[in-house]
Amino acid sequence: VCNIRSCHNKCAMAMNSKPFTVFVEGNIGSGKTTFLEHFRRFEDITLLTEPVEEWRNLKGWNLLDLMYKDTAKWAMTFQSYVSLTMLEMHQRPTPTPVKLMERSLYSARYCFVEHMMRSGTIHPAEFAVLDEWFKFIMNHIHIDADLIVYLKTTPSVVYERIKKRARSEEQCVPLSYIEELHKLHEDWLINRQHAECPAPVLVIDADLDLSQITEEYKKSEHQILRKAV
């Protein structure tokens, strides 16, 4: 393996090795999509934004909307489809040395499904099925993970953003849900309460507004592009 740090990316590619894989995680409205867009200017990065549009249109059905309108009935179906689309993203062949993904199978399980189980939204039997799928995937399919970027936010800040962006399905999302999701992200990424935290975590202050956030995003560039600062 070439030891020259600055050419490591190219060498890795020439050797046909796996891309350096980064998951971007954080609460709803924490700016994951904006963060990914910041990296569009760089060569050699594959950006995989979350397949929200697929969740909104599966053969004409808006699963995200069904899930928010009747959570007890649709949460299991929705999370099952989220897992499938996330697995497809994890598996997607990447022709570049760096792969930047919005969310992962891990946050689906440790934040969203965990919340549904703890709040009683899904039946323990439904949780058991989702959990068995998750464990089977973890035990039998290799999921590349080299770095997690955690866009850390204050619940009240993202709550205001969610109200402002007015995604129709999210109109009824209460602050308490955002607070609980925040705690689950913290438990997973900061307090390490689950066995699996698959990669080192880089924490970014994502409370800053758009005019200031670029400077904050820049701080992560060298770790993602793996160049000397």
Ligand code: DCP
């Ligand atoms: N969602 C869910 N279960 C998951 C993943 C997402 O219920 N396993 C829901 C929560 C949101 C919508 O899907 O209503 C999209 O959530 P994300 O936080 O993943 O994406 P955002 O678009 O909010 O990200 P950001 O604003 O940070 O770019």
